Amino acid sequence: MYRARIARLISTELWRGVLSELRGVSALIEILTSPIWILGLVLAISIQNPASLKDPISLKNLCWGIVVFIMISDKLWLVGHHLEREKRLGILEQILATNTPIALHAISASLTAMIWTMASASTSIALVFPILGVDPRPANPALLVVGYILSDMMASGIALLYSNAVLVMRRPWIATNLFQFTLPVVSGLLPYNLSPEAIKRIIEVNPLSYPVEILRRGATGHQSLPADLYMALAMSIASILALYSLGIALIAILRKSMLKKGL
Amino acid sequence: MAGLAVGRDEEGFYKLTGYWDPVAYQAIGSSIIVISMLIVSSIGQYINSASLSGRLEMLLASPARLSVVLISTSIPMMIFGLVVFTLTTAPLMYVATHTHGPYVAIISTAVLSIGMIPLFIMAVLVGLVIARIRSPILLNLVQALVFTFSGALYPLTILPEILRIFSQALPIVYIVDPMRSLLITGDLGIIGLKIPALLIIALAYGSIGAILYRRFSSALRRGGLNV
Numbered sequence: 001m002y003r004a005r006i007a008r009l010i011s012t013e014l015w016r017g018v019l020s021e022l023r024g025v026s027a028l029i030e031i032l033t034s035p036i037w038i039l040g041l042v043l044a045i046s047i048q049n050p051a052s053l054k055d056p057i058s059l060k061n062l063c064w065g066i067v068v069f070i071m072i073s074d075k076l077w078l079v080g081h082h083l084e085r086e087k088r089l090g091i092l093e094q095i096l097a098t099n100t101p102i103a104l105h106a107i108s109a110s111l112t113a114m115i116w117t118m119a120s121a122s123t124s125i126a127l128v129f130p131i132l133g134v135d136p137r138p139a140n141p142a143l144l145v146v147g148y149i150l151s152d153m154m155a156s157g158i159a160l161l162y163s164n165a166v167l168v169m170r171r172p173w174i175a176t177n178l179f180q181f182t183l184p185v186v187s188g189l190l191p192y193n194l195s196p197e198a199i200k201r202i203i204e205v206n207p208l209s210y211p212v213e214i215l216r217r218g219a220t221g222h223q224s225l226p227a228d229l230y231m232a233l234a235m236s237i238a239s240i241l242a243l244y245s246l247g248i249a250l251i252a253i254l255r256k257s258m259l260k261k262g263l
Numbered sequence: 264m265a266g267l268a269v270g271r272d273e274e275g276f277y278k279l280t281g282y283w284d285p286v287a288y289q290a291i292g293s294s295i296i297v298i299s300m301l302i303v304s305s306i307g308q309y310i311n312s313a314s315l316s317g318r319l320e321m322l323l324a325s326p327a328r329l330s331v332v333l334i335s336t337s338i339p340m341m342i343f344g345l346v347v348f349t350l351t352t353a354p355l356m357y358v359a360t361h362t363h364g365p366y367v368a369i370i371s372t373a374v375l376s377i378g379m380i381p382l383f384i385m386a387v388l389v390g391l392v393i394a395r396i397r398s399p400i401l402l403n404l405v406q407a408l409v410f411t412f413s414g415a416l417y418p419l420t421i422l423p424e425i426l427r428i429f430s431q432a433l434p435i436v437y438i439v440d441p442m443r444s445l446l447i448t449g450d451l452g453i454i455g456l457k458i459p460a461l462l463i464i465a466l467a468y469g470s471i472g473a474i475l476y477r478r479f480s481s482a483l484r485r486g487g488l489n490v
Contacts, residue, residue, distance in 0.1 A: 026398040033404045040411030047417035048285050050275040077403075088315060131423060173308060 009101070013108030018115070027116070034120035035127040037073075038066045042132060057220070059134050061191060064219045067121050068212050069184040072155045074117045075110065076176050076183075079159035082109035083251075084166045092258075102255045103248040106163055110156035117152060139221030147215030150236045154211050157243030158183070164250045188212035191224045207239030280418050287355055287447050292415030292439050294351040295378075298344035299409050299435055302379075303386040304402050305340035306333050310390035311399040319394060323484050330476065333387050341379075348375075355446045363449030370454060371445050377461055378438035381468035385434070388472055391479040408433070415439045434468065437461035 042062050043053075052058040083106055086092040095105060129136040138144040162179070166172040185199070187208040192200060203209045203225065210232040213225040225232070273283055282288045310333065313319035322329060349356075359367040389405050410416075412426065413435035419427050430436050437460050444453040 024398075025396055026400040029398075029400050029404050033400075033407045036404070036407040036411050040407065040416075043411070043421060044289070044416040047279070047421065048276065049272040050279050050421075051272055053421065088312075173304075 006104075009104055010108065010111075013100075013105055014111050017108050017112030030116070031119050031123050034070045034074075035124040038063065038070065038124045038128045039131065041066045041069065042128070053132075056134060057222070059132055060220050061216065061222065061224075063129060063132065063134050064216055065184070065189040065191075065212075067124065068151060068187065068215065069180075069189055070120055070124065071117050071152055072158075072184050072187070072208075073180040074120060075113055075152075075155040075159035076162060076180050078113035078116060079106070079110045079156055080162040080166050080176060081172065082106060083163050084169075084172060087167060093262075096255070096258060103251040106160055106247075106251055107156075107244075110153075110160060113156065113159075114152050138219045140218045142218070143214060144218030146233075147211055147213075147218045150211035150233075150240065151208070151215050153240050154208050154236065154243065157240050157247060158208065160247035161243055161250065164247070164254055167254060183208070188216065188224065192226070193224060207235060207243070210239070211236040279421070282443065282447055284447070288443060289416050290351050291355070291443050291446060292413075294348040295375075295435055295439050295442065296410060296413060296415045297347050298341070298375075298379075299382050299413070300406050301340040301344040302337050302382050303389055303405055303409070305337040306386040306390040307393050307399055307402040307405075309333065309336045310394050314394050314397060323480075329480055330387055333390055334383055337383070337386065352446060359446045359449055367445050367449055370451075371442055374438055374441050374445075374454075374458070374461065377458075377465055378434055380465045381434035381472075384468040384472035384476075388475055388479070391476065391483070394483060395479065409435060413439065434461070434464050437464055 042059070045062055046052045046059065049058075052062075083092060083102070086095065092102075095102065125136045128134075166176070169175060186202040186206050188203060190199070192203050192209075192213075195203060209225060210227065213223075213227060214229070214232050214236065216222070216224055217229070227235070271285060273285065276285050276288075277283050280288060310319065313322065322332060356368060356371070385405075389401060393399055393401050408429060412419075412422070412429040413433050414430055415435055419430050419436070422430070437457050441454050441457045441461075444450045
């Protein structure tokens with residue numbers, strides 16, 4: 001009975017998310033924007049060493065790193081700003097009144113965002129990789145799928161946690177703009193072995209680096225972070241669980257406060 | 264950071280761009296991108312929040328000029344952008360004025376000031392389109408286009424030919440090249456080529472922008488925000 005109720009809530013929330021986020025001109029614009037960002041970022045980085053533009057391995061590494069950037073950016077804007085957007089539009093107040101679990105409502109936004117990122121990443125791979133002469137075929141498809149799902153879940157978990165901060169910030173878009181560039185840099189956008197020492201230390205302790213490493217190994221076949229595959233998997237799963245638990249707990253606290261004090 | 268990712272090759276960079284220092288090259292370009300993005304996003308975000316809160320409807324009903332309100336709103340962010348630009352280019356500006364003379368600072372300020380005109384027009388138009396489609400998502404597209412096709416971070420020659428069409432329509436192309444030429448080499452040669460082009464693009468943005476602004480704003484006034 002209880003399970004059926006949860007399943008119904010999730011499917012309702014997912015369907016609501018698909019209807020409100022994944023249709024119309026906004027979705028189309030967003031999906032078309034990702035390949036443009038990827039092209040610009042890859043060229044801006046690889047121009048430092050023009051020979052790398054002709055080296056398919058370096059380019060492939062970089063292209064997949066930028067796919068991670070798109071993944072994180074999408075999650076920060078779509079999941080991180082989800083509750084704040086609804087608060088501004090007055091929707092959150094109504095959702096609070098219907099007694100829908102806000103944490104579930106926020107998680108449903110990550111499910112929608114995952115579909116969104118998948119569409120953006122596919123468009124980017126289809127359009128940008130051929131322009132740059134990068135072979136889109138992964139070295140290990142199964143590992144790529146695992147790495148992709150874990151990275152996406154991790155990025156959503158971070159965004160879920162961040163959505164609490166967004167709710168109380170006055171101009172959250174400034175912070176999001178900052179995070180969307182710094183977070184990928186310390187998560188493996190730049191290969192670990194080429195990063196400066198300070199960044200290396202941050203990459204090692206940043207939980208997002210591990211699923212990104214799995215994704216990169218699956219896509220390119222090259223190891224960047226000096227971590228065993230099983231250790232990377234364990235780190236990723238443990239971090240995802242910790243992030244979601246913390247995010248849900250904080251949202252529950254915030255919900256109580258919103259119910260007591262209003263929005 | 265970008266150089267670290269792929270291992271910097273200064274000679275290869277020189278062959279492609281004509282400049283030896285990638286940091287100076289991209290510092291000038293990225294600071295101009297930051298100014299452009301701040302102008303476009305501050306106006307776009309303002310118009311989006313104003314349309315959501317109902318303030319835009321009040322503004323449209325009042326005798327105030329919407330364009331003046333929008334441009335005034337972006338002034339604090341523009342000042343912030345100029346501070347970023349000044350801090351980023353201060354060492355280059357110092358060396359350039361000492362090596363080539365104070366004309367470098369005067370001409371680069373003039374280039375930046377003229378370049379701001381089409382940027383503001385572009386930002387106001389983007390803001391009005393956001394009000395029409397009722398979604399700030401267009402900002403992301405404009406920022407991506409500015410970043411990728413402005414030629415601020417890499418020469419446009421590395422883009423496929425068909426994609427360079429976008430670049431010619433962006434005002435930033437006509438700002439970054441003269442700025443780099445002035446601040447890095449002190450060369451005035453490119454100024455003669457790019458300044459007329461910058462003036463033409465400013466004029467084109469002004470005239471096309473005026474027509475589109477009139478059309479968009481009157482459509483908003485006539486039909487309201489729910490059209």
